[in-house]
Amino acid sequence: MRNSQIKNDNVVTQLPITLMPSPFPARLYAMCLGIHPTMSKLMYKLATNLPYMEESLRDIIQVDDFTKNLLWVQQLVEREGNAQPITSCINRSDYLLDLFKCEKTDENRLGIRQVEINAIASSMSPHSFKVHNLHGFLTNKYDLTIYEGMRKPQNNSLQFIAAELVNLFDLYGRSDCFVLLINEPRSVNFGEHFAIEYEVNLKRPDVKFLRRSFKDLVGTIKLGPNKELIMDDRYEIALVYFRYGYDPSNYNFEYAWEIRLMLERSKAIKCPSISYHVSGIKKFQQLLCNQNQLERFLDRSEAIEMTKVMCQFWPVDSATPEGRKGFETGLRDFQNLVLKPQREGGGHNMYGCDIKNYLQTIVDSEERQQYILMQKINAPSERNWLLHSDDKQEEDLSRLESPQQLISELGIYGSIVSNGKSIISNESAGYLVRTKKSGVNEGGVIAGYSGISSIVLFDDDVVDIGKFYQL
Ligand code: ADP
Ligand code: MG
Numbered sequence: 001m002r003n004s005q006i007k008n009d010n011v012v013t014q015l016p017i018t019l020m021p022s023p024f025p026a027r028l029y030a031m032c033l034g035i036h037p038t039m040s041k042l043m044y045k046l047a048t049n050l051p052y053m054e055e056s057l058r059d060i061i062q063v064d065d066f067t068k069n070l071l072w073v074q075q076l077v078e079r080e081g082n083a084q085p086i087t088s089c090i091n092r093s094d095y096l097l098d099l100f101k102c103e104k105t106d107e108n109r110l111g112i113r114q115v116e117i118n119a120i121a122s123s124m125s126p127h128s129f130k131v132h133n134l135h136g137f138l139t140n141k142y143d144l145t146i147y148e149g150m151r152k153p154q155n156n157s158l159q160f161i162a163a164e165l166v167n168l169f170d171l172y173g174r175s176d177c178f179v180l181l182i183n184e185p186r187s188v189n190f191g192e193h194f195a196i197e198y199e200v201n202l203k204r205p206d207v208k209f210l211r212r213s214f215k216d217l218v219g220t221i222k223l224g225p226n227k228e229l230i231m232d233d234r235y236e237i238a239l240v241y242f243r244y245g246y247d248p249s250n251y252n253f254e255y256a257w258e259i260r261l262m263l264e265r266s267k268a269i270k271c272p273s274i275s276y277h278v279s280g281i282k283k284f285q286q287l288l289c290n291q292n293q294l295e296r297f298l299d300r301s302e303a304i305e306m307t308k309v310m311c312q313f314w315p316v317d318s319a320t321p322e323g324r325k326g327f328e329t330g331l332r333d334f335q336n337l338v339l340k341p342q343r344e345g346g347g348h349n350m351y352g353c354d355i356k357n358y359l360q361t362i363v364d365s366e367e368r369q370q371y372i373l374m375q376k377i378n379a380p381s382e383r384n385w386l387l388h389s390d391d392k393q394e395e396d397l398s399r400l401e402s403p404q405q406l407i408s409e410l411g412i413y414g415s416i417v418s419n420g421k422s423i424i425s426n427e428s429a430g431y432l433v434r435t436k437k438s439g440v441n442e443g444g445v446i447a448g449y450s451g452i453s454s455i456v457l458f459d460d461d462v463v464d465i466g467k468f469y470q471l
Helices: 026-047 050-057 065-080 125-141 157-172 190-203 256-265 274-279 283-287 300-307 321-332 353-361 366-370
Strands: 022-025 087-101 108-118 178-183 208-213 221-223 229-231 235-242 269-271 313-315 337-340 372-375 381-384 404-418 423-437 450-453 455-458
Touching: 022 026, 022 381, 022 404, 022 423, 026 087, 026 108, 026 274, 026 300, 026 404, 026 423, 026 455, 050 065, 050 274, 050 283, 065 256, 065 274, 087 157, 087 269, 087 274, 108 283, 125 157, 125 190, 125 423, 125 450, 157 190, 157 235, 157 269, 157 404, 157 423, 178 190, 178 229, 190 208, 221 256, 283 313, 283 372, 313 321, 321 337, 321 353, 321 372, 337 353
Parallel strands: 022 455, 178 208, 178 235, 235 269
Antiparallel strands: 087 108, 087 404, 221 229, 229 235, 313 372, 337 372, 381 404, 404 423, 423 450
Protein backbone atom coordinates (compact mmCIF):
# COMPACT_ATOMS: atom_id res chain seq x y z
CA MET A 1 0.00 0.00 0.00
CA ARG A 2 0.98 3.63 -0.31
CA ASN A 3 2.04 5.31 2.87
CA SER A 4 -0.55 7.89 3.87
CA GLN A 5 2.18 9.89 5.69
CA ILE A 6 4.45 10.14 2.64
CA LYS A 7 3.16 12.24 -0.21
CA ASN A 8 5.38 10.58 -2.83
CA ASP A 9 3.08 8.20 -4.72
CA ASN A 10 5.99 5.99 -5.72
CA VAL A 11 6.77 5.04 -2.13
CA VAL A 12 4.94 1.90 -1.12
CA THR A 13 5.07 -0.07 2.10
CA GLN A 14 4.07 -3.50 3.33
CA LEU A 15 0.63 -3.73 4.96
CA PRO A 16 0.80 -4.56 8.66
CA ILE A 17 0.49 -8.30 9.22
CA THR A 18 0.66 -10.62 12.21
CA LEU A 19 3.58 -12.96 12.63
CA MET A 20 1.40 -15.95 13.49
CA PRO A 21 -2.05 -17.11 12.45
CA SER A 22 -4.87 -16.42 14.92
CA PRO A 23 -6.61 -19.28 16.70
CA PHE A 24 -10.36 -19.53 16.07
CA PRO A 25 -12.93 -22.07 17.36
CA ALA A 26 -13.92 -24.35 14.47
CA ARG A 27 -17.61 -24.51 15.43
CA LEU A 28 -17.92 -20.71 15.48
CA TYR A 29 -16.18 -20.38 12.14
CA ALA A 30 -18.63 -22.92 10.68
CA MET A 31 -21.49 -20.92 12.18
CA CYS A 32 -20.34 -17.67 10.51
CA LEU A 33 -19.96 -19.39 7.15
CA GLY A 34 -23.30 -21.18 7.51
CA ILE A 35 -25.28 -18.06 8.39
CA HIS A 36 -23.90 -15.93 5.57
CA PRO A 37 -26.45 -16.75 2.85
CA THR A 38 -29.19 -15.80 5.32
CA MET A 39 -27.44 -12.48 6.00
CA SER A 40 -27.34 -11.82 2.26
CA LYS A 41 -30.96 -12.88 1.87
CA LEU A 42 -31.93 -10.36 4.52
CA MET A 43 -30.07 -7.66 2.56
CA TYR A 44 -31.99 -8.69 -0.55
CA LYS A 45 -35.30 -8.49 1.30
CA LEU A 46 -34.44 -4.99 2.51
CA ALA A 47 -33.10 -3.87 -0.85
CA THR A 48 -36.35 -4.84 -2.54
CA ASN A 49 -38.58 -3.14 0.02
CA LEU A 50 -38.31 0.60 -0.52
CA PRO A 51 -41.38 1.46 1.62
CA TYR A 52 -39.79 -0.26 4.63
CA MET A 53 -36.53 1.57 4.03
CA GLU A 54 -38.28 4.93 3.69
CA GLU A 55 -40.22 4.37 6.88
CA SER A 56 -37.12 3.19 8.79
CA LEU A 57 -34.93 6.08 7.66
CA ARG A 58 -37.61 8.78 7.88
CA ASP A 59 -36.24 10.44 11.01
CA ILE A 60 -32.56 9.92 10.18
CA ILE A 61 -32.81 11.76 6.86
CA GLN A 62 -34.08 14.84 8.71
CA VAL A 63 -30.61 15.21 10.24
CA ASP A 64 -28.28 13.22 7.99
CA ASP A 65 -27.83 14.52 4.44
CA PHE A 66 -25.66 11.62 3.36
CA THR A 67 -28.31 8.99 4.12
CA LYS A 68 -30.92 11.32 2.62
CA ASN A 69 -29.00 11.54 -0.65
CA LEU A 70 -28.46 7.78 -0.88
CA LEU A 71 -32.16 7.20 -0.37
CA TRP A 72 -32.98 9.97 -2.84
CA VAL A 73 -30.93 8.20 -5.55
CA GLN A 74 -32.67 4.92 -4.79
CA GLN A 75 -36.12 6.52 -4.90
CA LEU A 76 -35.45 8.22 -8.23
CA VAL A 77 -34.09 5.06 -9.82
CA GLU A 78 -37.02 2.96 -8.64
CA ARG A 79 -39.61 5.49 -9.71
CA GLU A 80 -38.10 5.76 -13.12
CA GLY A 81 -37.91 1.97 -13.48
CA ASN A 82 -34.58 0.18 -13.36
CA ALA A 83 -32.81 0.17 -16.72
CA GLN A 84 -30.85 -2.82 -15.45
CA PRO A 85 -32.90 -5.52 -13.67
CA ILE A 86 -29.78 -7.30 -12.36
CA THR A 87 -28.79 -6.03 -8.91
CA SER A 88 -25.74 -7.18 -7.01
CA CYS A 89 -23.70 -6.83 -3.86
CA ILE A 90 -20.36 -8.25 -2.80
CA ASN A 91 -20.54 -8.00 0.96
CA ARG A 92 -18.49 -8.87 4.03
CA SER A 93 -19.97 -9.69 7.41
CA ASP A 94 -17.61 -8.96 10.31
CA TYR A 95 -17.55 -10.77 13.65
CA LEU A 96 -15.78 -10.68 17.00
CA LEU A 97 -15.44 -13.56 19.42
CA ASP A 98 -17.39 -12.91 22.59
CA LEU A 99 -15.91 -14.17 25.86
CA PHE A 100 -18.46 -14.89 28.59
CA LYS A 101 -18.83 -16.89 31.82
CA CYS A 102 -21.12 -19.90 31.74
CA GLU A 103 -23.63 -19.29 34.57
CA LYS A 104 -23.91 -22.96 35.52
CA THR A 105 -20.27 -24.00 35.54
CA ASP A 106 -18.56 -20.61 35.92
CA GLU A 107 -16.30 -21.61 33.02
CA ASN A 108 -15.06 -19.21 30.36
CA ARG A 109 -16.82 -19.79 27.05
CA LEU A 110 -16.67 -18.29 23.60
CA GLY A 111 -19.53 -17.12 21.43
CA ILE A 112 -19.59 -15.04 18.28
CA ARG A 113 -21.25 -11.67 17.55
CA GLN A 114 -21.66 -9.78 14.31
CA VAL A 115 -20.06 -6.33 14.29
CA GLU A 116 -21.61 -5.17 11.01
CA ILE A 117 -22.18 -6.15 7.41
CA ASN A 118 -20.40 -4.13 4.74
CA ALA A 119 -22.44 -3.62 1.59
CA ILE A 120 -20.04 -1.45 -0.39
CA ALA A 121 -16.30 -1.64 -1.09
CA SER A 122 -15.80 -4.82 0.96
CA SER A 123 -12.05 -4.85 0.90
CA MET A 124 -8.89 -6.83 1.65
CA SER A 125 -9.66 -10.11 -0.14
CA PRO A 126 -6.27 -10.38 -1.94
CA HIS A 127 -4.38 -9.50 1.22
CA SER A 128 -6.26 -12.07 3.29
CA PHE A 129 -5.61 -14.73 0.66
CA LYS A 130 -1.90 -13.95 0.61
CA VAL A 131 -1.42 -13.80 4.38
CA HIS A 132 -3.36 -17.06 4.68
CA ASN A 133 -0.80 -18.70 2.42
CA LEU A 134 2.17 -16.95 4.01
CA HIS A 135 1.13 -18.20 7.46
CA GLY A 136 0.62 -21.70 6.08
CA PHE A 137 4.15 -21.62 4.75
CA LEU A 138 5.68 -20.28 7.98
CA THR A 139 3.76 -22.72 10.18
CA ASN A 140 5.04 -25.58 8.09
CA LYS A 141 8.61 -24.35 7.75
CA TYR A 142 9.11 -23.67 11.45
CA ASP A 143 6.75 -26.40 12.67
CA LEU A 144 4.66 -23.92 14.64
CA THR A 145 1.63 -26.13 15.21
CA ILE A 146 0.45 -25.34 18.73
CA TYR A 147 -1.48 -28.55 19.16
CA GLU A 148 -2.23 -31.48 16.91
CA GLY A 149 -5.85 -30.92 16.06
CA MET A 150 -5.28 -27.46 14.65
CA ARG A 151 -6.10 -27.00 10.98
CA LYS A 152 -6.32 -24.31 8.38
CA PRO A 153 -9.65 -23.69 6.66
CA GLN A 154 -9.77 -22.96 2.93
CA ASN A 155 -9.41 -19.35 1.90
CA ASN A 156 -10.26 -18.48 -1.68
CA SER A 157 -11.37 -14.92 -0.91
CA LEU A 158 -9.53 -13.39 -3.86
CA GLN A 159 -10.62 -16.01 -6.39
CA PHE A 160 -14.19 -15.77 -5.15
CA ILE A 161 -14.43 -12.01 -5.64
CA ALA A 162 -12.70 -12.12 -9.01
CA ALA A 163 -15.10 -14.88 -10.15
CA GLU A 164 -18.11 -12.90 -8.95
CA LEU A 165 -16.99 -9.84 -10.91
CA VAL A 166 -16.56 -11.96 -14.04
CA ASN A 167 -19.99 -13.46 -13.45
CA LEU A 168 -21.54 -9.97 -13.26
CA PHE A 169 -19.67 -8.89 -16.38
CA ASP A 170 -21.08 -11.91 -18.24
CA LEU A 171 -24.60 -11.18 -17.02
CA TYR A 172 -24.46 -7.86 -18.86
CA GLY A 173 -24.37 -9.97 -21.99
CA ARG A 174 -21.94 -8.07 -24.19
CA SER A 175 -18.28 -8.96 -24.53
CA ASP A 176 -16.90 -5.70 -25.95
CA CYS A 177 -17.59 -3.73 -22.76
CA PHE A 178 -15.55 -2.79 -19.67
CA VAL A 179 -15.51 -2.95 -15.89
CA LEU A 180 -15.30 0.51 -14.32
CA LEU A 181 -13.59 0.37 -10.92
CA ILE A 182 -14.25 3.56 -8.97
CA ASN A 183 -11.54 4.39 -6.48
CA GLU A 184 -10.52 7.30 -4.29
CA PRO A 185 -8.40 10.09 -5.82
CA ARG A 186 -5.14 8.93 -4.23
CA SER A 187 -5.67 5.29 -3.51
CA VAL A 188 -3.63 4.06 -0.55
CA ASN A 189 -4.88 0.51 -1.05
CA PHE A 190 -4.35 0.49 -4.81
CA GLY A 191 -2.44 -2.81 -4.62
CA GLU A 192 -5.62 -4.61 -3.70
CA HIS A 193 -7.53 -3.23 -6.70
CA PHE A 194 -4.79 -4.35 -9.07
CA ALA A 195 -4.57 -7.77 -7.42
CA ILE A 196 -8.27 -8.31 -8.15
CA GLU A 197 -7.88 -7.07 -11.71
CA TYR A 198 -4.83 -9.31 -12.13
CA GLU A 199 -6.77 -12.33 -10.85
CA VAL A 200 -9.64 -11.59 -13.24
CA ASN A 201 -7.14 -11.29 -16.08
CA LEU A 202 -5.62 -14.70 -15.28
CA LYS A 203 -8.99 -16.35 -15.86
CA ARG A 204 -10.52 -13.98 -18.38
CA PRO A 205 -8.16 -11.72 -20.30
CA ASP A 206 -11.14 -10.38 -22.24
CA VAL A 207 -12.58 -8.70 -19.12
CA LYS A 208 -10.80 -5.34 -19.05
CA PHE A 209 -10.85 -2.86 -16.21
CA LEU A 210 -10.88 0.91 -16.35
CA ARG A 211 -9.95 2.54 -13.09
CA ARG A 212 -11.14 6.07 -12.35
CA SER A 213 -11.56 8.24 -9.32
CA PHE A 214 -15.12 9.26 -8.61
CA LYS A 215 -14.33 12.87 -9.46
CA ASP A 216 -12.79 11.87 -12.81
CA LEU A 217 -16.26 10.86 -13.97
CA VAL A 218 -17.52 14.46 -14.09
CA GLY A 219 -17.87 15.33 -17.77
CA THR A 220 -16.49 11.97 -18.94
CA ILE A 221 -19.53 9.71 -18.55
CA LYS A 222 -22.93 9.97 -20.20
CA LEU A 223 -25.94 7.80 -20.92
CA GLY A 224 -26.62 6.38 -24.38
CA PRO A 225 -30.05 6.05 -26.04
CA ASN A 226 -30.86 2.90 -24.05
CA LYS A 227 -29.16 4.20 -20.93
CA GLU A 228 -25.89 2.50 -21.77
CA LEU A 229 -23.14 3.95 -19.59
CA ILE A 230 -20.57 5.44 -21.95
CA MET A 231 -17.19 6.72 -20.76
CA ASP A 232 -14.78 8.95 -22.71
CA ASP A 233 -17.18 8.68 -25.68
CA ARG A 234 -15.80 5.22 -26.46
CA TYR A 235 -16.11 2.69 -23.66
CA GLU A 236 -19.42 1.02 -22.83
CA ILE A 237 -19.41 -0.02 -19.18
CA ALA A 238 -20.87 -3.42 -18.31
CA LEU A 239 -20.10 -3.31 -14.60
CA VAL A 240 -19.47 -0.47 -12.15
CA TYR A 241 -17.46 -1.77 -9.21
CA PHE A 242 -17.58 0.72 -6.33
CA ARG A 243 -14.47 0.78 -4.17
CA TYR A 244 -15.36 4.28 -2.99
CA GLY A 245 -18.45 6.33 -2.31
CA TYR A 246 -19.27 5.06 1.20
CA ASP A 247 -18.44 8.24 3.13
CA PRO A 248 -19.98 11.74 2.90
CA SER A 249 -16.50 13.20 2.25
CA ASN A 250 -16.35 11.17 -0.97
CA TYR A 251 -19.12 13.41 -2.34
CA ASN A 252 -17.70 16.81 -1.56
CA PHE A 253 -17.13 17.91 -5.14
CA GLU A 254 -19.54 19.58 -7.54
CA TYR A 255 -21.95 17.18 -9.29
CA ALA A 256 -20.96 14.22 -7.07
CA TRP A 257 -24.57 13.17 -6.44
CA GLU A 258 -25.50 13.73 -10.08
CA ILE A 259 -22.67 11.37 -11.01
CA ARG A 260 -23.84 8.72 -8.55
CA LEU A 261 -27.37 9.11 -9.90
CA MET A 262 -26.22 8.74 -13.50
CA LEU A 263 -24.33 5.55 -12.65
CA GLU A 264 -27.36 4.12 -10.88
CA ARG A 265 -29.81 5.08 -13.64
CA SER A 266 -27.61 3.47 -16.27
CA LYS A 267 -27.95 0.05 -17.80
CA ALA A 268 -24.56 -0.99 -16.41
CA ILE A 269 -24.68 -3.53 -13.58
CA LYS A 270 -23.63 -1.93 -10.29
CA CYS A 271 -21.73 -3.68 -7.52
CA PRO A 272 -23.32 -2.79 -5.22
CA SER A 273 -26.57 -1.42 -6.63
CA ILE A 274 -27.82 1.59 -4.68
CA SER A 275 -30.56 -0.47 -3.00
CA TYR A 276 -27.94 -2.81 -1.52
CA HIS A 277 -25.77 0.10 -0.47
CA VAL A 278 -28.74 1.50 1.46
CA SER A 279 -29.54 -1.92 2.97
CA GLY A 280 -26.11 -1.86 4.66
CA ILE A 281 -27.00 1.21 6.75
CA LYS A 282 -26.41 0.43 10.41
CA LYS A 283 -29.91 1.51 11.47
CA PHE A 284 -31.24 -1.73 9.99
CA GLN A 285 -29.03 -3.75 12.34
CA GLN A 286 -30.71 -2.04 15.27
CA LEU A 287 -34.21 -2.43 13.86
CA LEU A 288 -33.70 -6.08 13.00
CA CYS A 289 -31.88 -7.35 16.06
CA ASN A 290 -34.63 -9.57 17.41
CA GLN A 291 -36.52 -12.61 16.20
CA ASN A 292 -39.87 -10.84 15.86
CA GLN A 293 -38.55 -8.18 13.55
CA LEU A 294 -36.43 -10.66 11.59
CA GLU A 295 -39.49 -12.80 10.95
CA ARG A 296 -40.91 -9.97 8.86
CA PHE A 297 -38.30 -10.90 6.26
CA LEU A 298 -37.06 -14.41 7.05
CA ASP A 299 -38.41 -17.84 7.98
CA ARG A 300 -38.61 -18.55 11.69
CA SER A 301 -35.69 -21.00 11.66
CA GLU A 302 -33.54 -18.45 9.79
CA ALA A 303 -34.52 -15.70 12.22
CA ILE A 304 -33.56 -17.90 15.18
CA GLU A 305 -30.14 -18.65 13.66
CA MET A 306 -29.55 -14.96 13.04
CA THR A 307 -30.29 -13.98 16.63
CA LYS A 308 -27.54 -16.34 17.80
CA VAL A 309 -24.89 -14.07 16.28
CA MET A 310 -26.56 -10.69 16.69
CA CYS A 311 -25.82 -8.09 19.34
CA GLN A 312 -28.33 -6.16 21.37
CA PHE A 313 -29.09 -2.68 20.03
CA TRP A 314 -31.02 0.37 21.19
CA PRO A 315 -32.21 3.52 19.43
CA VAL A 316 -31.60 6.78 21.33
CA ASP A 317 -34.21 9.09 19.78
CA SER A 318 -36.49 11.26 21.91
CA ALA A 319 -39.74 10.53 20.06
CA THR A 320 -40.28 6.87 20.99
CA PRO A 321 -40.33 5.07 24.38
CA GLU A 322 -37.62 2.67 23.09
CA GLY A 323 -35.44 5.63 22.13
CA ARG A 324 -35.85 7.29 25.52
CA LYS A 325 -35.05 4.00 27.23
CA GLY A 326 -32.00 3.51 25.01
CA PHE A 327 -30.80 7.02 25.81
CA GLU A 328 -31.03 6.31 29.57
CA THR A 329 -29.20 3.00 29.04
CA GLY A 330 -26.43 4.92 27.28
CA LEU A 331 -26.02 7.37 30.16
CA ARG A 332 -25.93 4.57 32.73
CA ASP A 333 -24.23 1.58 31.13
CA PHE A 334 -21.77 3.33 28.77
CA GLN A 335 -18.85 1.08 29.68
CA ASN A 336 -20.57 -1.88 28.01
CA LEU A 337 -21.75 -0.09 24.88
CA VAL A 338 -20.68 1.40 21.56
CA LEU A 339 -22.42 4.49 20.13
CA LYS A 340 -22.57 4.51 16.32
CA PRO A 341 -23.76 7.02 13.73
CA GLN A 342 -24.87 5.88 10.25
CA ARG A 343 -21.37 5.81 8.82
CA GLU A 344 -18.87 3.42 7.24
CA GLY A 345 -15.14 3.27 6.91
CA GLY A 346 -13.93 3.69 10.48
CA GLY A 347 -13.38 6.51 12.93
CA HIS A 348 -16.98 7.34 13.78
CA ASN A 349 -17.81 5.22 16.82
CA MET A 350 -17.76 6.26 20.49
CA TYR A 351 -16.90 4.22 23.56
CA GLY A 352 -17.00 4.48 27.38
CA CYS A 353 -17.29 7.91 29.02
CA ASP A 354 -17.35 9.57 25.59
CA ILE A 355 -20.78 8.04 25.06
CA LYS A 356 -22.17 9.59 28.22
CA ASN A 357 -20.53 12.95 27.57
CA TYR A 358 -21.70 13.05 23.99
CA LEU A 359 -25.25 11.97 24.73
CA GLN A 360 -25.50 14.78 27.27
CA THR A 361 -24.69 17.32 24.55
CA ILE A 362 -27.50 16.08 22.29
CA VAL A 363 -30.29 15.60 24.86
CA ASP A 364 -32.48 18.21 23.18
CA SER A 365 -31.21 17.77 19.66
CA GLU A 366 -32.73 16.05 16.65
CA GLU A 367 -29.24 14.56 16.17
CA ARG A 368 -30.32 11.77 18.51
CA GLN A 369 -32.20 10.12 15.65
CA GLN A 370 -29.11 9.17 13.72
CA TYR A 371 -27.32 7.23 16.46
CA ILE A 372 -27.68 3.65 17.61
CA LEU A 373 -26.29 2.02 20.73
CA MET A 374 -24.77 -1.41 20.46
CA GLN A 375 -23.75 -3.92 23.08
CA LYS A 376 -19.94 -3.91 23.36
CA ILE A 377 -18.58 -7.29 22.39
CA ASN A 378 -16.17 -8.72 24.95
CA ALA A 379 -13.52 -9.95 22.53
CA PRO A 380 -10.74 -12.07 24.09
CA SER A 381 -7.06 -11.22 23.52
CA GLU A 382 -4.81 -13.69 21.76
CA ARG A 383 -1.02 -13.79 22.03
CA ASN A 384 0.55 -12.78 18.74
CA TRP A 385 2.81 -10.15 17.16
CA LEU A 386 1.65 -7.32 14.95
CA LEU A 387 4.37 -6.34 12.46
CA HIS A 388 4.43 -2.86 10.97
CA SER A 389 6.72 -1.91 8.13
CA ASP A 390 7.80 1.14 10.13
CA ASP A 391 8.78 -0.95 13.17
CA LYS A 392 12.19 -0.01 14.41
CA GLN A 393 13.01 -3.62 14.97
CA GLU A 394 16.77 -3.39 14.99
CA GLU A 395 16.69 -0.92 17.81
CA ASP A 396 14.00 -2.69 19.77
CA LEU A 397 14.24 -6.43 19.40
CA SER A 398 13.05 -6.88 22.96
CA ARG A 399 9.45 -6.41 21.87
CA LEU A 400 9.64 -9.66 19.93
CA GLU A 401 10.56 -11.60 23.08
CA SER A 402 7.06 -11.51 24.52
CA PRO A 403 3.84 -11.57 22.53
CA GLN A 404 1.32 -8.75 22.42
CA GLN A 405 -2.33 -8.96 23.43
CA LEU A 406 -4.23 -8.77 20.17
CA ILE A 407 -7.88 -8.94 19.14
CA SER A 408 -8.96 -10.54 15.88
CA GLU A 409 -12.02 -9.68 13.81
CA LEU A 410 -13.23 -12.26 11.32
CA GLY A 411 -14.91 -11.24 8.06
CA ILE A 412 -16.80 -13.58 5.73
CA TYR A 413 -17.18 -12.57 2.10
CA GLY A 414 -20.35 -13.18 0.18
CA SER A 415 -22.09 -12.17 -3.00
CA ILE A 416 -25.75 -11.88 -3.87
CA VAL A 417 -27.23 -11.32 -7.30
CA SER A 418 -30.87 -10.90 -8.24
CA ASN A 419 -32.64 -10.45 -11.56
CA GLY A 420 -35.32 -8.04 -10.42
CA LYS A 421 -37.74 -10.84 -9.56
CA SER A 422 -35.74 -13.22 -7.40
CA ILE A 423 -32.30 -14.17 -6.13
CA ILE A 424 -30.26 -15.83 -8.87
CA SER A 425 -27.15 -16.51 -6.81
CA ASN A 426 -26.26 -16.26 -3.15
CA GLU A 427 -22.76 -17.49 -2.37
CA SER A 428 -20.18 -17.08 0.33
CA ALA A 429 -16.54 -18.06 0.35
CA GLY A 430 -13.34 -16.87 1.86
CA TYR A 431 -12.49 -14.95 4.95
CA LEU A 432 -10.48 -12.02 6.24
CA VAL A 433 -8.91 -11.59 9.66
CA ARG A 434 -7.93 -8.14 10.88
CA THR A 435 -6.01 -8.11 14.13
CA LYS A 436 -5.51 -5.09 16.37
CA LYS A 437 -3.92 -4.33 19.71
CA SER A 438 -6.18 -4.95 22.65
CA GLY A 439 -7.64 -1.64 23.85
CA VAL A 440 -7.71 -0.08 20.38
CA ASN A 441 -11.29 0.66 19.44
CA GLU A 442 -11.14 1.04 15.67
CA GLY A 443 -10.46 -1.86 13.31
CA GLY A 444 -9.20 -0.53 9.95
CA VAL A 445 -5.99 -1.80 8.33
CA ILE A 446 -5.40 1.12 5.96
CA ALA A 447 -6.22 3.56 8.75
CA GLY A 448 -3.35 1.97 10.68
CA TYR A 449 -5.27 0.33 13.51
CA SER A 450 -4.83 -3.31 12.62
CA GLY A 451 -2.97 -5.82 10.49
CA ILE A 452 -3.94 -8.81 8.38
CA SER A 453 -3.87 -12.24 9.96
CA SER A 454 -5.24 -15.67 9.07
CA ILE A 455 -6.93 -18.33 11.15
CA VAL A 456 -6.18 -21.78 12.38
CA LEU A 457 -9.16 -23.70 13.68
CA PHE A 458 -9.25 -25.54 17.00
CA ASP A 459 -11.99 -27.35 18.92
CA ASP A 460 -12.87 -25.29 21.96
CA ASP A 461 -14.86 -28.19 23.42
CA VAL A 462 -11.65 -30.26 23.51
CA VAL A 463 -8.88 -27.76 24.16
CA ASP A 464 -8.75 -25.30 27.04
CA ILE A 465 -9.30 -21.83 25.54
CA GLY A 466 -6.83 -20.42 28.08
CA LYS A 467 -4.13 -21.95 25.89
CA PHE A 468 -4.84 -19.32 23.25
CA TYR A 469 -6.48 -16.36 24.94
CA GLN A 470 -5.84 -14.12 27.91
CA LEU A 471 -8.76 -14.93 30.24
P1 ADP B 1 -17.14 0.88 10.32
O1 ADP B 1 -18.30 0.87 9.39
O2 ADP B 1 -16.59 2.23 10.56
O3 ADP B 1 -16.11 -0.16 9.96
P2 ADP B 1 -17.77 -0.87 12.56
O4 ADP B 1 -19.15 -1.06 13.08
O5 ADP B 1 -17.19 -1.98 11.79
O6 ADP B 1 -17.76 0.50 11.72
O7 ADP B 1 -16.83 -0.51 13.76
C1 ADP B 1 -15.43 -0.25 13.60
C2 ADP B 1 -14.62 -1.13 14.53
O8 ADP B 1 -15.01 -0.89 15.89
C3 ADP B 1 -14.84 -2.61 14.32
O9 ADP B 1 -13.97 -3.09 13.32
C4 ADP B 1 -14.54 -3.19 15.70
O10 ADP B 1 -13.15 -3.38 15.87
C5 ADP B 1 -15.01 -2.09 16.63
N1 ADP B 1 -16.41 -2.36 17.09
C6 ADP B 1 -17.53 -2.01 16.45
N2 ADP B 1 -18.62 -2.42 17.11
C7 ADP B 1 -18.18 -3.04 18.22
C8 ADP B 1 -18.82 -3.68 19.34
N3 ADP B 1 -20.16 -3.74 19.42
N4 ADP B 1 -18.04 -4.22 20.30
C9 ADP B 1 -16.70 -4.14 20.22
N5 ADP B 1 -16.04 -3.55 19.21
C10 ADP B 1 -16.75 -3.00 18.21
MG1 MG C 1 -16.28 -2.20 9.97
